[in-house]
Structures are given as C-alpha cells and as structure tokens.
Amino acid sequence: MKITSIICKLPDFKAKVYSNGSPGANPVFVTVEKPDRAQISTIKRALDELEEVEYLQNDLLYMKTLGANPPFQNGREAVDWIKKNKAKILYADFSNSNVHACLNYSENDGITILINSKYKNDCSYPDVLAISEAIFHECGHGKDMDNENSIQEELNCLSLNVLAHRFYQKKYKGIFDNSNSFLYTQGVSLYPKLFFDFFKTALKNRIADKYGYLRSGDSKHPATDLAEDIKRIYESATYI
Numbered sequence: 001m002k003i004t005s006i007i008c009k010l011p012d013f014k015a016k017v018y019s020n021g022s023p024g025a026n027p028v029f030v031t032v033e034k035p036d037r038a039q040i041s042t043i044k045r046a047l048d049e050l051e052e053v054e055y056l057q058n059d060l061l062y063m064k065t066l067g068a069n070p071p072f073q074n075g076r077e078a079v080d081w082i083k084k085n086k087a088k089i090l091y092a093d094f095s096n097s098n099v100h101a102c103l104n105y106s107e108n109d110g111i112t113i114l115i116n117s118k119y120k121n122d123c124s125y126p127d128v129l130a131i132s133e134a135i136f137h138e139c140g141h142g143k144d145m146d147n148e149n150s151i152q153e154e155l156n157c158l159s160l161n162v163l164a165h166r167f168y169q170k171k172y173k174g175i176f177d178n179s180n181s182f183l184y185t186q187g188v189s190l191y192p193k194l195f196f197d198f199f200k201t202a203l204k205n206r207i208a209d210k211y212g213y214l215r216s217g218d219s220k221h222p223a224t225d226l227a228e229d230i231k232r233i234y235e236s237a238t239y240i
C-alpha cells in the first residue's frame, strides 16, 4: 500500500488547546503503514473476539440511564457494519502519541480505522481484546458516515468499548490483571472504572478534559444531561 498522510476525524488534544480556538483546528496527522502478516493476524483475532461480544444486561441499562447510547446492539453488528462498508483497519504513525486509534472517512476512500502503530507488536490475548475494543469504539464513530463529532457522540462510542470490556472481564476472568501499559491505564481499563466504579464527577472531568471543546450534541447525537454537564464543566474551567 502507498504510504499516505490523512487527517483523522478525532483529534484528541487537551481541552486547553481549544480554549481560544475552534474545534477541529488541530487535527491528528497520521502516516499509514503497510501491515505485516502478524499485524493482520492480530486484527483478525480482534474481529473474531468482537463478533462474540454481548452486553451484560444490567450494564446496558445502567449505561443508558447515565446518558450514553451504544450505536451497536452487540459486537456482531459492528463486525457486519465493517464488512458491509468495506472499512479498512490499519496501523498508522500518529502525530499525537496519546491517541490510541482514530477513524477517517472520505467519500473517495471510504472508512479507514487506524490503530496507533506503537501498538503494532502488541498481540497477547489481552492486547487483542483491547484492540477489538478500540476498533469497536471507532466503528461507533464511523456509523453515522460523517466527519462531525460531539461530546455525546464520544459518550456513545465510549459506551461500546466499556460494555465490551466488561463482557471480556466476565468471559475471561482476570485477563486484564497484569496489563498496565498506556493502552490500558489511559484507555480500555480506565473508562470502565470511570463509568461504573468511580463518582460521576471523575467521568465528567475526564471527558471535559479530553473532549470538552466539542459541541455537547449534534443532530445525530442529541445531547443528554450528562453531555450538557460535561460541556458546562469545560466552559467553567476555561472561562469561555
């Protein structure tokens, strides 16, 4: 594959960057890499795991009550969506190393889900599950086929990886116990705690910090009270 630079839909900057700027002014630049056989295998394993994901019913109810609405009913729906839309899944070098994954949509190239190439050699069982969660999250962004984003859209997509993570924790007991890299502590293992275990203030502050510069909601993702709360926290913190 030709190496190319594209701009991601999902910039992931500290909120302060946007305190006097406009959303989307600081995109993440990525350089797509040609995956090798091992990486293709990791992605395939991740999709095989994702296909089996079913939400724990109490988790789903709790998530919806909180104000996050998963765009897919289970993992299989997302995998079917990937196949139907011929979405590509690749590794890429990101200008912002804190971004785990992102999604690019263009009318010409269609949908590309990109995983940060710093994870390209991560292929242990928990790594495969973590990558499947990242893919699930990005599928949620891709489903609306646009390049817009909002706090509510992030909440909805975060609900996907959180619900999948809790399913994996139940299915494979203890599987994430020794996984302490950035992908886990600032990603797949962090959000389940923020949604389910901690006071909601911690969840709101985290999302305000990362995504507070976005609109609270949009036409396809009307803001819930949770998204409005997060926007208020962001605005009061940055004096907009």
Ligand SMILES: [Zn+2]
Binding pocket: 010, 137, 141, 154, 157, 158
């Ligand atoms: Zn996202």
